[in-house]
Amino acid sequence: MSYELKHVFASLPQMERGVAKVLGGDPKGNNFLYTNGKSVIIRNIDNPAIADIYTEHAHQVTVAKYAPSGFYIASGDVSGKIRIWDTTQKEHLLKYEYQPFGGRIKDIAWTEDSKRIAVVGEGREKFGAVFLWDTGSSVGEIAGHFKVINSVDIKQTRPYRLITGSDDSCGAFFEGPPFKFKFTLPDHSGFVNCVRFSPDGTRFATASADYQIVIYDGKTGEKVSTLGGEKAHDGGVYAISWSPDSSRLISASGDKTVKLWDVGAGTAVTTFNMGADVADQQLGCLWQKDYFLSVSLSGFINYLDKNNPDRPIRVIKGHSKSIQSLTVHKNEGRTYIYSGSHDGHINYWDAETGDNDDFLGKGHSNQVSKMVVDDTNQLVTCSMDDTLRYTDLNKKEYSASDLVKMDFQPKSVSVAPGGLTLAVCIGQVVLLKDKKKVFTLEGLDYEPAAGAIHPGGSTAAVGGADGKVHLYSIQGNTLKKDSTTMEAKGPVTDMAYSNDGAYLAVTDEKKVVTVFSVADGYSVKNDFYGHHAKIMTVAWSPDNEHFASSGMDNMVYVWTVSDADTRIKLPDTHRLHHVSGLAWIDEHTLVTTSLDATVKQWTVKF
Known part of the structure; x- marks a missing residue:
């Protein structure tokens, strides 16, 4: 029995309005990197579905940069810690750790010999x-x-020069080493967000919230010109990145555009219009090989096309906030993964290629708590915005009419053939048929926590905070309480019927999964012990003989129904957080999601 990681679909950069995002580039041109939460994400630039994640920081990471040698990455966090770690080994061994000052690190620069760091x-x-x-x-x-100080860069040719840009509206010019302050660059009237030397060291540029980009002589620090005359953009400029031949640069701005500049002429050659929404503000950019990348406030990473400036070659979507729910669905021979996050965003992924997108239109406005696909290819989602949504997976567009407003916040949702949906809300259990409420259970003597409809559509099971599972028979459009109630070991957290309807698995806060045998009057088949903390979610394998559970202990276990001692333990699947969602693509492929906003696939062998 074994497991191995098959795919990582990485999170997007974590963005903040009005704050520049630094993208790092691999000197060999193969990868780019950025940060989200306590993670540094390295992605292949040709195929961004190939990703690697570094998770050793104890605090939120703000910036990461490759050494010019390409062998090491330096990453800095909000506490002021710098970690320098190996890029060549899978384990990313730590080489050195320093604390140059106490407080948020905003930018990092190396000298070209990879020996000094600013x-x-x-x-x-x-x-x-x-x-x-x-x-x-x-x-x-x-x-x-x-x-x-927001930004720093070091000239990559000798004699070395160092430049900085600050919230005091000034840049500063240093000579060295040892680096000594020479003079202030007083040419901006707003925060200086980004400073960058050209690769050949002959010039450097400073970009500011005052809409301007100023070009200086790289050796003397004398002002040479400003790009675009009076102003380079119609909004604050957050990031700049030079072309490898030092003749051009790209700039990213809050005016929702990215511009490509001919630095010698001081004019914009191309303007990339990124949209009209606030989320389309451009807060970061990177010129890497032949690629122009920019990052929107939404976290989306845009591959810009200078031949078609209003339409990027590709846009990498995904999640920048924690993922809370997950399901998978096969459509026309391909498997898709659907994930819903804390901010109401739903994304879908091709399980093989990692190609992904989101639905069109306006969706949920708050956390997507649970999701499931019904037999008519509708994605059924429940959210903290007090709604249930039915979204047609063939159209992949939210529909204003397929929205059901609930009286109370729904916590869990399950479906069965014949248009049945069971929604478990705070203090209420609601049965829906064909997207309409048909029956509501209220005034219960227990707090409902999770629910599941038997695949046959005749029984609904509701797990309560009282540690019991209450059964209801579905008769027409009503729920009738059965005399049968089963005991879990503690307050119920999640439950699921096996695909063939033979078993019901129930997880609880007392760290136990109890599996009941349906045909035997819901007698206990087995109790499964192993988790060290509250269990959060459970999912059945298509083979109906195995199921997976995840807990607050960051563990995932794959269990064998007939033998509680035969199990596969997946520790640290998402090292920093517990697994929030589990789903099976096939009997040997398990998908996990977590609060780190990543989706992972695991190959499991029995």
Whole structure:
């Protein structure tokens, strides 16, 4: 019995309105990287479905940059810690860890020999530091600013020069090593968000919230020109990235455009219009090989096409907030994974290729708590916005008419053939038929927590906070209470019938999964012990002989119904968080989602 990781569909960058997002590029041109939560995400630029995730920071990571050698990555977090770790090994072994100052790190730069590192941000006593990568010894002082430093860069040719940009509306120019402050660059009237040297070191650019991009001489720091005359954009400029030949650069702005500049002429060659919504503000960009990448406030990563500036070649979608629900569905021979997140966003993924998109139109406005697909190819979702939605998976578009408003917040939803839906809400159990409420159970003597309809459509099981499973027979459009109630070991957290309807698995807060045998009058088939904390969710394998459970202990177990001692333990499936969703693509492929906003597939062998 074994398991191995098959696919990682990574999270998007974590974005914040009005805050620039730094994208890192691999010097060999193969990968790009960014941060979300406590993770650093490395993605293949040709095929972004190939991803690797580094999860060793104890605090939220804000920036990560490759060393020019390509062998190491330096990443910094909100506590002021810098970790330097190996990129060549799967384990990403830690080489060094430093704390140059206490506070959020906003940008990192290396010298071209990969020996010195500059770090800036919002420290308490100082806003920046330059040190040797292998000893942490200081090689200069970053002075000259009296507010947070947002950006730093080092000239990649000798003699070295270092530049910074700050919230005090100034840049600063340093010579070294050891790096010493030479003079202030006073040409902006707003926050300086990004500073970058051209690869050949002859020039550098500064980009600011005052809509301007200023070009300077790389060696002397003298001002050369401004791009676009009076202003480069109609909004704050958050990021710039130079072309490999140093003749052009791209800039990303809050005016929802990215521009491609001919630096010598000072004019924009191409303007990429990214949309009209607030979420289309452009907060980061990267010129890597022949690719222009930009990042929208939504977290979407855009591959820009200079031959068709209003339509990106591809847009990488996904989740930037925690995933709370999951299901899978086969359609025309292909398997799709559906995931719903804390912010109401639903994404669907091709299970093999990782190609993904979201539905058209306006969907849920709050956390998507549970999702399931019915027999008419409708995705049924329940949300903290107090609604149930039915979305046609062939159209992949939200419908305003297929929305059912609930009296109370729904926690769980399950379906059966014949248009039946069971919604378990706070203090209520609601039976729906053909997208309409037909029966409501209220005034219950227990708090309903989870529900499941038998695949045959004749029985509804409702698990309560009282540690019992209450059975109801579905008679026409009503629910009739059965005399049978089963005991779980504690307050019920989730439940699911096996696909053939033979078993009901019930998970509880007391760390036990109890499987009941339906044909034997719901007698206990087996109790499954192994989790060290509350169990969150359960999912049956298509073979009906195995099921998976996940708990607050970050563990996933795959169990064998007939033998409670035969199990596969998947520790640290999502290292930082518990698994929030489980689903099976086939009897050997398990999908997991988590609060780290990633989707993973595992090959499980019995």
